[in-house]
Amino acid sequence: MGSRREAFLIILLFGLVSLFADIVYEGARGVIPTYLMLLGAGSFIVGSITGAGEFVGYALRLIFGRAADVTGRYWLFTALGYILNLLTVPLLALAGRWEAAALLIILERLGKAIRTPARDTLLSSAVSSVGRGKGFGVHEALDQVGGLVGPLIAFLTLYLTNSYRAFFLLLLLPALVALLILYIIYKVYPEPLEPPSGKGTAKGKISAQYWRYLIAASLSVAGFMSAPLLLYRAGESGLLPEYLIPALYLLAMGVDGAMAIPSGLLYDKHGLRTLALCFLLTPLIPLAAFNAGLFGLILAAIVLGVVVSMHETMMRAAVADLSDISVRGTAYGIFNTAYGLSWLVAGAVIGYIYQFGWMAILALSLTLQIPAILIIIAAFE
Numbered sequence: 001m002g003s004r005r006e007a008f009l010i011i012l013l014f015g016l017v018s019l020f021a022d023i024v025y026e027g028a029r030g031v032i033p034t035y036l037m038l039l040g041a042g043s044f045i046v047g048s049i050t051g052a053g054e055f056v057g058y059a060l061r062l063i064f065g066r067a068a069d070v071t072g073r074y075w076l077f078t079a080l081g082y083i084l085n086l087l088t089v090p091l092l093a094l095a096g097r098w099e100a101a102a103l104l105i106i107l108e109r110l111g112k113a114i115r116t117p118a119r120d121t122l123l124s125s126a127v128s129s130v131g132r133g134k135g136f137g138v139h140e141a142l143d144q145v146g147g148l149v150g151p152l153i154a155f156l157t158l159y160l161t162n163s164y165r166a167f168f169l170l171l172l173l174p175a176l177v178a179l180l181i182l183y184i185i186y187k188v189y190p191e192p193l194e195p196p197s198g199k200g201t202a203k204g205k206i207s208a209q210y211w212r213y214l215i216a217a218s219l220s221v222a223g224f225m226s227a228p229l230l231l232y233r234a235g236e237s238g239l240l241p242e243y244l245i246p247a248l249y250l251l252a253m254g255v256d257g258a259m260a261i262p263s264g265l266l267y268d269k270h271g272l273r274t275l276a277l278c279f280l281l282t283p284l285i286p287l288a289a290f291n292a293g294l295f296g297l298i299l300a301a302i303v304l305g306v307v308v309s310m311h312e313t314m315m316r317a318a319v320a321d322l323s324d325i326s327v328r329g330t331a332y333g334i335f336n337t338a339y340g341l342s343w344l345v346a347g348a349v350i351g352y353i354y355q356f357g358w359m360a361i362l363a364l365s366l367t368l369q370i371p372a373i374l375i376i377i378a379a380f381e
Helices: 002-029 032-037 041-059 061-071 074-085 090-094 098-127 132-161 165-170 172-188 208-222 229-235 241-283 284-289 292-321 327-358 359-378
Strands: none
Touching: 002 061, 002 074, 002 098, 002 132, 002 172, 032 041, 032 098, 032 165, 041 061, 041 098, 041 327, 061 098, 061 165, 061 327, 074 098, 074 172, 090 098, 090 208, 098 165, 098 292, 132 165, 132 241, 132 292, 165 172, 165 241, 172 229, 208 241, 208 292, 208 327, 208 359, 229 284, 229 292, 229 327, 241 292, 241 359, 284 292, 284 359, 327 359
C-alpha cells in the first residue's frame, strides 16, 4: 500500500462491510429455523437445509479461490459473492414455501463461498504494511459487532411487529450499506498491490510450511468443542434458565470481538508459533463446561470466545504469510475447505462421544491438540 494511513482506511472499510454484512446474515441465522418451520418444514428438512448450506459455504471455497487466482479477478468474485450473499436474505420475506426459502438459504451460503477467498486475498494485501495480525484483528472485531447487533435487531423487530417478513425486509438496509461501502473500497483500492513472493513463499507456489500449518490447524479444529455443543451442555445441565442460554453465546461472541485485536498483535509480535497457545486453550472448553457448575459454563464460553478470536485472526494471517499473492486465493480456498470439513468432523464426532461423558471429549481434544502443537513448534522455530 502507499502508506500505513491508507492501509488502515481500507482495513476499517472492509471491517465496516463485514459489520453490516454480519447484521444481515447473523441476524437472519437465529430466526431461519423457526421461519422454515412456519413455512411447513419439519426438523429433518430444517437440519438438512442448514447442513447443506454450511457444506456449500465451505467446500466450494477451494474452487472459487482457485478461479480468482487463475483469472486475477479478485474484485469480481468479491463483488458477486457479496451481492448474492446479502440480497438473498431480504428475499426470504417473499418466500411462500419452505422450498423457496431453502433455495435462498443455500444461495446465501454459495455467495459466501464465492467471495471469501478473493476478499481475504484483497484484505491480506492491504494489511501487509501494518501487520497482518493487527489488520485481521481489527476486521474481526468489527465483524463481531455486526454479529451481536444482528440478533439484537431480530429480537426487537419480532418483539415489536411479530412479523418475520418485516424483519427480512428490514435487512435490505444494512445489505445496501455494505454494498455501498464495498464499492467505495473498490474505487480506492482496485487491485492487490502487494508485490509477489511474500514471507517464506515462492512466486506461483504454496510453501511446504503452508501444508504443515494446514495439517496442524485441521487437527486442532477437529478437536474443538463448538458453541452449539456448549449451548447444548448448558441446556442439559439445568444450571441456567432456558431464556438465559443465548446470553452464554453472546458472552462468547463478545469475548471474540474484544480479543481480536490483542490476538492479532500477539501474532505480529511472536509469529506463527503463537498458534500453539490457541491449540493449548482448546481442551479447556470441555474441561470447564462439564465441571465447576455455572462458573465452569461461563469460563468455557469465555475460553471459546478467545479461541474463536484466534481462529479468525491468527489462522487467517498465517495463510497470507505462507502463500504468495499469486496463489493466495487458492491457499485461502484450501484452508477454508479444510477448516469447514474439520468443523464438520468435530461436530459429528464430539456430538457422538458426548454420551460417554466429558472425559471422552477431553481425551479426543488432547489427542488432536498435542500433535498440532508439536507440528507448529517444530515447523516454525
